[in-house]
Amino acid sequence: MIIVLKPQSTKQMVDNFVDSLQKNYDVKVNEWVGTQSTVLGLIGDTSAIDIDYISAQDIVESVKRVQEPYKKANRKFHPDDTVITLPGGQKIGDGSLSLIAGPCSVESERQIVEIAKSVKDSGAQFLRGGAFKPRTSPYAFQGLKAEGLELLREARKVTGLPIVTEIMRVSHIPLFEDVDIIQVGARNMQNFELLKELGRLDKPILLKRGLSSTIEELLMSAEYIMAGGNEKVILCERGIRTYETYTRNTLDISAVPILKKLSHLPVIVDPSHASGISWLVEPLALAAVAAGADGLIIEVHNDPQHALSDGAQSLTPEQFDQVAKHVNAAAKAFGRKVG
Amino acid sequence: MIIVLKPQSTKQMVDNFVDSLQKNYDVKVNEWVGTQSTVLGLIGDTSAIDIDYISAQDIVESVKRVQEPYKKANRKFHPDDTVITLPGGQKIGDGSLSLIAGPCSVESERQIVEIAKSVKDSGAQFLRGGAFKPRTSPYAFQGLKAEGLELLREARKVTGLPIVTEIMRVSHIPLFEDVDIIQVGARNMQNFELLKELGRLDKPILLKRGLSSTIEELLMSAEYIMAGGNEKVILCERGIRTYETYTRNTLDISAVPILKKLSHLPVIVDPSHASGISWLVEPLALAAVAAGADGLIIEVHNDPQHALSDGAQSLTPEQFDQVAKHVNAAAKAFGRKVG
Amino acid sequence: MIIVLKPQSTKQMVDNFVDSLQKNYDVKVNEWVGTQSTVLGLIGDTSAIDIDYISAQDIVESVKRVQEPYKKANRKFHPDDTVITLPGGQKIGDGSLSLIAGPCSVESERQIVEIAKSVKDSGAQFLRGGAFKPRTSPYAFQGLKAEGLELLREARKVTGLPIVTEIMRVSHIPLFEDVDIIQVGARNMQNFELLKELGRLDKPILLKRGLSSTIEELLMSAEYIMAGGNEKVILCERGIRTYETYTRNTLDISAVPILKKLSHLPVIVDPSHASGISWLVEPLALAAVAAGADGLIIEVHNDPQHALSDGAQSLTPEQFDQVAKHVNAAAKAFGRKVG
Amino acid sequence: MIIVLKPQSTKQMVDNFVDSLQKNYDVKVNEWVGTQSTVLGLIGDTSAIDIDYISAQDIVESVKRVQEPYKKANRKFHPDDTVITLPGGQKIGDGSLSLIAGPCSVESERQIVEIAKSVKDSGAQFLRGGAFKPRTSPYAFQGLKAEGLELLREARKVTGLPIVTEIMRVSHIPLFEDVDIIQVGARNMQNFELLKELGRLDKPILLKRGLSSTIEELLMSAEYIMAGGNEKVILCERGIRTYETYTRNTLDISAVPILKKLSHLPVIVDPSHASGISWLVEPLALAAVAAGADGLIIEVHNDPQHALSDGAQSLTPEQFDQVAKHVNAAAKAFGRKVG
Structure with a gap:
């Protein structure tokens, strides 16, 4: 100092x-x-x-400061890449490209099971889906809640895909006991009380960057979880807030190589939320792979026009199938490990 | 639409x-x-x-959209100013200038009682002080927690000043039962689960604008609280995140007249967090009064050089006494009701 | 409307x-x-x-607005891609990946000729180099000016590479008569008097996005040039100003596919200025190719540690050789036309 | 360092x-x-x-850096306030509040003379009006140009008010020979070639802060002018670009006390461009006075609904009369020298 x-x-x-x-x-x-x-x-x-x-x-x-204020998340003190391994053997951060796909919100058993089967066929290794939804308006659809978690479990039973879903409140932690990866949304990235409690679990946490958080703040929030003993943190770049209004957010593609350099944690990218526009998902996903991302989290809906939330940025299963083919081909071209 | x-x-x-x-x-x-x-x-x-x-x-x-997405917070449907009245008779939003002052963190009984007496002598009508502190680093001082609340009650007993303090977690609500005004910090402005629970209380909520929240998002968060039945919301502009690095945040002074026009809720300004620099507190406080703010929330510490948090932006009691004199004179010059 | x-x-x-x-x-x-x-x-x-x-x-x-305010730059009225062809036959926007490389500033005949030969050997088709330099400080090196242009011509004679260099003032236009591509820097993107005069030339203009210009403003500035009759405009994304301080600017990778959709003009990316850090040039260049950029403009210096400007973001010739290999391989993998 | x-x-x-x-x-x-x-x-x-x-x-x-990179603009080396005195005796920076008012664009002799008389009656000491207008669109009204300057001179002859008008190009300098204060617009704040030439004049320059320029960059641009020998620079805060969309720009009110501390140059505020909304002009003007601004530059149009540019932010003469009364009363209340 x-x-x-x-x-x-x-x-x-x-x-x-x-x-x-x-x-x-x-x-x-x-x-x-x-x-x-x-x-x-x-x-x-x-x-x-x-x-x-x-x-x-x-x-x-x-x-x-000369020293970075984070330690457990710091590559200087932990030079090797952290690889997150799930009980079913799936890995994130091992040099392969992880694909997490699914709807913004879980809406019905038929919807989630159908999408789960479809994204699995297209090569996704993880199923995402929101049960508890953070919405700007109190009058908007807030998710199916506990029932949504139940439907995700059902989809997992059918497809074998591990499930990734967002938590919004400390008291919900018991409900998430058999969720495979717990997501912390951008709006809760500095909900420090939630981070502390998640630090006591032995379960991967997918931590999204806040709307206007710096790279250092994201790493400090990872540090909150890790300081509690849970070192299974996956970082997620999902676009930041800027003056540009064409896109909902601005994907900070530089964050990918920077986070990989500063930290040993896996880094994934969410091109759906970063842009808010479905036709931008493919070029941004390809850019993320090119920049070195360990994975992608992409919104897919079997009927985007009737999605209860975020339809404008969701791909149809057919579109996702194409995107998955293209990003996997790109990953291969970049010498990435391919299952 | x-x-x-x-x-x-x-x-x-x-x-x-x-x-x-x-x-x-x-x-x-x-x-x-x-x-x-x-x-x-x-x-x-x-x-x-x-x-x-x-x-x-x-x-x-x-x-x-043609219609605003908020209703209960909307001045169109509620043309008269909302005036928040505390059980002790103190009012916010009645045309007078409310001064809320105190340390960033409660540190000891002596510290908080001494500051409370001093800011009361200088004309503050409310005492602020953090018991639970949101800190970027898990290794930084996190507040005295329940003990801090106890010390605030003690300071209230001695001075009669109502207390304003921040909540960070739903499960803490019972601890805040006899707090006079509950503050929601910038990082929790979109912690919707917390907002919903606060909406069930019958107690004023001081809602700070998020670091990069729009004016509309601030009003939507107020709407979350009001939709639950609690219409006692005080809005607080505390600086937004921009590219400028000289100040910690950039005070969006325009937000004051805009919020007053769009909404009937009282609007206060936090010049301490907006700048992060103690010598900027006075000019920004004066600007806030000139722009029509209903009140100010200012950090005061009897010993800023040994404050456990945010010392750089705290005023000494002597400095606060000067600032209070000047802002009250300005309020008078602007035709504001003076106690 | x-x-x-x-x-x-x-x-x-x-x-x-x-x-x-x-x-x-x-x-x-x-x-x-x-x-x-x-x-x-x-x-x-x-x-x-x-x-x-x-x-x-x-x-x-x-x-x-329902209609976009630009017409000549609008793909709706000009569905086919514009291809810029230089007298020597080099093309930008024809589906190939154009590489423009060279030093931030021209410093000496030996420096510029040596770099020109080297980047040509590595596959660059265009030589960049600044003769007139916009510098934040009046006390910093401002470029070799007319002499710098002379040295660029010398390097072109030796290597055959067309030259790209920045103009800062209307009265300099005659000096740029035999420059192959005239660059308008970010700080002059809305120097409308300069744009108007460049619109009277019959020469390609490389137009950089302003530090905080929107995508629409960039297209309106292209429209200024095109409205004068010069339709040979190349758009350049070079990073925008945000709150993030790790990088000098934030590369807005989404701008590439968006500009390609809204306009028929070629789009190139400057990963050197976008980041300000040499080790970020390669991942950002790869991301740009993946997102569909028509070309890259990259700073290369034979001795970055003694560069008179922007050394921190310059690659050595050896580093550029590697980057060129990798971006060309990526372009091939993405099915781009390769010379 | x-x-x-x-x-x-x-x-x-x-x-x-x-x-x-x-x-x-x-x-x-x-x-x-x-x-x-x-x-x-x-x-x-x-x-x-x-x-x-x-x-x-x-x-x-x-x-x-430990030392600031600017010297001539630095208060450390020039502790006393710079006072700009015009040949007619008018002063800016002497502790009084300078009011500069007039239309965005000069449109006709009748318009500018009428407005000039009216703003003079309301207490303005300077007349503003654009002859050369920087417009985002090449198809928008670009000003009356040389004829506009002629009309401004006419209005000065009738009222005695010194004139303030914007320059956009080096070659226009001779046309501005008898302009009293030359304005450099936000888009040209880093048009270094223009700044250098203005540095050779012996005439006050009103330098507006760029749309996303830092406070330090504004001071460096002032330094460009001063380095050439012209130390009569007036700094102008006119709003910066942020993510907030309610206002056209975000007035950075903190810039006023900061610039006054770092530099000895006078600082004025443009509440019209800062907000882009006429009803915000008064509260922002009052805030600027409260924060210590040396003056205000305000758009006034006798018929805002038929203004050829920026009508939405212009006041009518009647509105300006009210604003002038209120800001002068505020200046007096804050102990400012009143003519």
Whole structure:
């Protein structure tokens, strides 16, 4: 940590500040005096130091971290890729391309089972589907809730596909006991109470990036889960909020190689939510594969025109079949492991 | 609601679509045919229509709402200002300027009581203080929790100031039973499960705007609380995320007059979080008063340099005393009711 | 164009407004009356109508365009892809992948000739190099100017590569007479006086998207050039400004398929400026190819550590050789025409 | 300047780098070795060092400036407020509130003279009006050009109000010879060639902040003008581009006190462009005064409904009269000098 002091600081003030730093933290402080300002360099484990605390000091002009504030999610301390393995043997992050597909919302047994069979035939290894739905309007369809989870289990029984579904509330955790991968949505990425509780589980968590969260904040939210003991975190880039209005969000494709460099966790991309437009799903999915994503999560609906939510970005099963063919061909061309 | 159809739509397709709209919703559909496209106008109560559902139709090019999607928060249906009155008689939204002040975090009985007395002397009518703290890092101080609530009650007993403090989790609601105003933080503005539960209470909710939420999304979150029956919502502008890095957030001062126009709910401003810099608190607080805010929520710490969180943006009691004098003088100059 | 009128408009006001619209413009106006508001639909050529003029009317609540405001750049009126052909036979937009490479700034004859030979050997078909440099600081190196153009011509003579270089001022146009492709930088995307003058030339213009320009604004700037008669415009996505600070800009990968759909003009991507980090160039270049870009413009420097500008994002010739191999292999895998 | 080196740097690499820094620049380098990385501190005049050059070095992890990169615009080196005095004695930046008012575009002699008289009666000290108009569409009204300048002179003759009007092109400078204050629009804030030429004049320049420019970039553009010898620069905050769509731009009210702290130049606010909505002009103007702005530039049109540009944000003369009364009253209440 580097601390730039204000130009007008006296030697006495600097000495007192240095003393207090060395007394309160397990660090050594190096000091050098410039023509305009004095700068301090803190050596040791600075991750316990609150950067806001330092900034608040009268004597401090600005502060710069040298170490990243996350540890368990940091590739520096864990150079090998994390591979998430499910009880059924499916893997995410092992060099293959994982395809997660299914409807935005579970609507009926027939709907979810039919879609599950179809996406499996097209090569998806995981089934997604929302039972509890975060909706901007209190008057919009909020999902089938517990019944939706039941229908997902039914679809899993029929197809063998592990299920991925979103949680919105700590008290629902028992309902998600036999869900294979629990999803945390963008709006809950900094619902720290939820993250803490999920950190106590032994189950993969698919953590979506918040609408305007930085890459570092996403990694800090992963750190919340991992700090509790659950290191099975899958990161998901799903578009960020910008001034551009043509798309619902702006896919931050750079986040894929950056997250892979900074962290050992698997990184997947959601081209459906990133754009909000079904015809953009294929080019964005291909771009994600090209940029090194470990997987894709794609919305598929057997009848997008009557979907109860997010129809505009859903593919039909036939469209998904084409997209799956193309992304798998691309993955192969990029030398990715293909089942 | 206005629906622009794709240029290539046939008459048969348009007729089928119009029929289905009139069958499924309580609306009448007007239709007019342009040289390039056909446009439909839906008349009636369109707030139950999911805009995503309409966008998903093959035949649809784009959709535009005419009615706002919020009702209970909408000034059109509730022209008079909502005034929040506490059991002790304090009011927010009655034309006076409400001052809410206190530390970011409650740290000790001595700290909170001392600050409470001091801000009361300076003219604050409400005491703020965090017991449960949302922190980006799992390793940062997370608040004194239940003990912090206890200390706030103690400070209220001593000073008579009603207390305002943040909730982060549904299961904590019983702990907040005798809190005077419950705050929902920016990161939880779209924690819809929490909003729904707060909608069942009969207690004022101070709802902060999310980091990158639109004005409409803030009103929709207020609508979540109000739809449950609790109409005592106070809106809070606290800065939004932009590309500018000098300040922590960018205060969207325009949000004040816009929210006052669109909604009847009181609007307050948080200049401390909006800037993250203590010397900016006064000019931003004055700007908020000038723009018509019903109140201000300001961080004050008796010892900002040793604050356990957000020290860089906290005022000392002496600084707050000056700011309070200046904002009250400004409120008076702007013809505001002064206690 | 669809115009929503204010709820309180009287029939007399509406009639007057409709009359004035039909008198002033070559349009017919359809009108329908809802429970809350009246809506007008304008049929005919509305591209001459100023949307601001309409919004300013007392009676108007909001306005929505149905037609895009650009015509010559619009694929609707020009369904086939535009292919730019240079006198030497090189093509951009014909289904192949065009590689434009070279240093940020031309620094010396030896530097530019050496890099030109090297990028040609690696498969680049065009040489880029800045002679006039837009720099944020007046104290930074501003380019070799006319001498830089001379050195680019020298490098072209040696290698046969057409040259691409940036113009910053109308009065420099004569200096650019034998430049093969003139580049308009992001900061000048809305320098309309410059665009107008370039519209009088018969020479390809590489138009970079502004730092915070929308896709529609980029197309409107292309329209400025095309309206003057020069239809040889190449669009370039080079990253937009967002709140994320890890990268210098955020590559908006979605812009590639969107621009290809809305317009017939070729679209290239600049992964060097989009990220500002050399190790991100390859994954972003691959993503651009996957998303359908017609070409790439990449910074290469024989000695990035001593580059006079933008060294941090430049590749060495050896690195570029690898990237060129990989992007060409990807282009082939995606079924692109390969020279 | 502080340079953090990569953890794996060897002593030999560090020594070579330090030597080269000391040889190439007029700086001394202090060095300290941490457990994870070595950090260098450069002492001396670092404003000539290109931060990109430093970042490009293999050995460098990251760089942080301590000194601001602007000098002539910097309050540190020029503690007293700059006061701009016009030949007629009018002042900007002397503690009074300057009101600049007039139409977006000059449309006719009658229009501009009538508005000039009216805004003068209401207390404006300067007349604004566009002769050359930057428009997004090549098909929109582009201003009366030289004739517009002539009409502005006419209005000045009648009223005595100095005129403020926008320049878009270097070759137009002679036409602006007797313009009192030359405006540089947001889209040209980084048209460095134009800035350089304006730097050679002896005439006040009103420099508007770019649509997505940082505060530092605005100051660097002021520095371009000042570096040429013209120190009469007036900074103008006019709203920045964000994700919020209710307003055309988002007024960054914090920019006012920040610019006043970092620089000695006068700062004015444009509430008309910042919001794009006429009813927001008053609350934003009041907020600007409260935050310490030296002046306001406001669009006024005698017939906004028939304005040829930007009608939606223009006030009528009657509305402006009210706004002027209210902002002057506010200025007085805030202890500002009142003519």
